[in-house]
Amino acid sequence: MKKLRAGILGATGMVGQRFILLLQDHPYFELTMLAASAKSAGQSYERAVEGRWKMSSPIPEQVKAMRVFDASDVEACAEKCDFVFSAVVMQKDELKALEEAYAKAETPVVSNNSAHRFTPDVPMLIPELNPEHTDVIAAQKARLHTKNGFIAVKPNCSIQGYVPLLTPLMDFGIESVAVTTYQAISGAGKTFADFPEILDNVIPYIGGEEEKSEQEPLKIWGKVENGEIVPAKSPVITAQCLRVPVSDGHMAAVFVKFAHKPEKDEIIRRWRAFAGEPQRLDLPSAPKPFITYFDEPDRPQTGLDRDLGRGMGVCAGRLRPDSLFDYKFIGLSHNTLRGAAGGAVLSAEYLCRKGFLKEKE
Ligand SMILES: NC(=O)c1ccc[n+]([C@@H]2O[C@H](COP(=O)([O-])OP(=O)(O)OC[C@H]3O[C@@H](n4cnc5c(N)ncnc54)[C@H](OP(=O)(O)O)[C@@H]3O)[C@@H](O)[C@H]2O)c1
Numbered sequence: 001m002k003k004l005r006a007g008i009l010g011a012t013g014m015v016g017q018r019f020i021l022l023l024q025d026h027p028y029f030e031l032t033m034l035a036a037s038a039k040s041a042g043q044s045y046e047r048a049v050e051g052r053w054k055m056s057s058p059i060p061e062q063v064k065a066m067r068v069f070d071a072s073d074v075e076a077c078a079e080k081c082d083f084v085f086s087a088v089v090m091q092k093d094e095l096k097a098l099e100e101a102y103a104k105a106e107t108p109v110v111s112n113n114s115a116h117r118f119t120p121d122v123p124m125l126i127p128e129l130n131p132e133h134t135d136v137i138a139a140q141k142a143r144l145h146t147k148n149g150f151i152a153v154k155p156n157c158s159i160q161g162y163v164p165l166l167t168p169l170m171d172f173g174i175e176s177v178a179v180t181t182y183q184a185i186s187g188a189g190k191t192f193a194d195f196p197e198i199l200d201n202v203i204p205y206i207g208g209e210e211e212k213s214e215q216e217p218l219k220i221w222g223k224v225e226n227g228e229i230v231p232a233k234s235p236v237i238t239a240q241c242l243r244v245p246v247s248d249g250h251m252a253a254v255f256v257k258f259a260h261k262p263e264k265d266e267i268i269r270r271w272r273a274f275a276g277e278p279q280r281l282d283l284p285s286a287p288k289p290f291i292t293y294f295d296e297p298d299r300p301q302t303g304l305d306r307d308l309g310r311g312m313g314v315c316a317g318r319l320r321p322d323s324l325f326d327y328k329f330i331g332l333s334h335n336t337l338r339g340a341a342g343g344a345v346l347s348a349e350y351l352c353r354k355g356f357l358k359e360k361e
Helices: 014-022 074-078 092-104 131-144 157-161 163-172 209-220 264-273 337-353
Strands: 004-009 029-036 068-070 083-086 109-111 151-153 174-183 223-225 228-230 236-243 250-258 291-294 314-321 327-333
Touching: 004 014, 004 074, 014 029, 014 337, 029 337, 068 074, 074 092, 083 092, 083 337, 092 109, 092 131, 092 151, 109 337, 131 151, 131 223, 131 228, 131 337, 157 163, 157 174, 157 209, 157 250, 157 314, 157 327, 157 337, 163 174, 163 209, 163 250, 163 264, 163 291, 163 314, 163 327, 174 209, 209 236, 264 291, 264 314
Parallel strands: 004 029, 004 083, 029 068, 083 109, 109 151, 174 236, 291 314
Antiparallel strands: 174 250, 223 228, 250 327, 314 327
């Protein structure tokens, strides 16, 4: 198979840096275009990220000398790639317009950004959970008047430690969910060096995160109707999101109430057996298993378990009865891998295998 040419919008940022590492020697994709703000444009990548490369692995040799383009120069950027990953920090309206401009330039966008998450004909994918939402892409292309260009997004990193664990239990009639997330500082694009106030501290506020944590799962569980995704009406979700002194990995403490309460063993059996299209298609980034349940009472732990399945696996533990809800448990996922760049690369692999991403004519 000929590799597709991939570009990155926001290549100099924390998520962009992750994309660069994940696309090194990727079997489906070859990195051919890097873009960021006008401030970085025109420089070599190595120069543009001088003093702010935040990954533990070095910049790949072949990327160092690549020129950084201005992401707003859509024509110049689009001609260098077959599709783009997007991870830029911009005003929501500007970002919406930028991503649509790429789609209209027949350059599909697989985005980490939140701007289009609630656009009804834009799929918000966790490919194991809702691959059928790609059915709305045809309607989106009709709206944008494109042949191949479209936008697909991934959900917020905060929900990926609990939505994959609730999904295999939906047919027991989940009525309500209370969740508290313990979120890593890389979710704010930070390391300990540039976030000293988090040491020996917990910050009980992450702007906009609780709303996303309560609303985005309902789109993931929504149904495609007449070219749009109609969000599910239930369960009711209430969330609190805390920033904790952890480099990577978002933990979730979850309480859940069912209409038909399942046995504990049945829940664990379903978690361990749960696989989706990425596992069936043997996609390069698909973790196997998708979900790992720990029997040990002190697992999962963020530091020990976030890298399971190369940071793409979802962990669960401490499932036990609750006096107010039916059960409580702990979930964990890696926020910049499964929750950001890795999740987008997995979505792109799925879109590629299904023929939505292809070589430009
Ligand atoms: N970090 C996470 O765990 C995580 C998880 C899920 C989603 N996200 C989302 O992913 C996006 C990127 O996050 P991040 O942590 O990587 O942010 P970041 O480290 O602050 O990087 C921001 C990127 O956006 C670029 N940029 C800023 N203004 C621009 C403009 N006007 N035009 C084009 N590019 C521009 C920056 O380029 P310059 O270097 O040239 O300024 C940089 O490449 C955000 O929307 C964030 O919410 C992050």
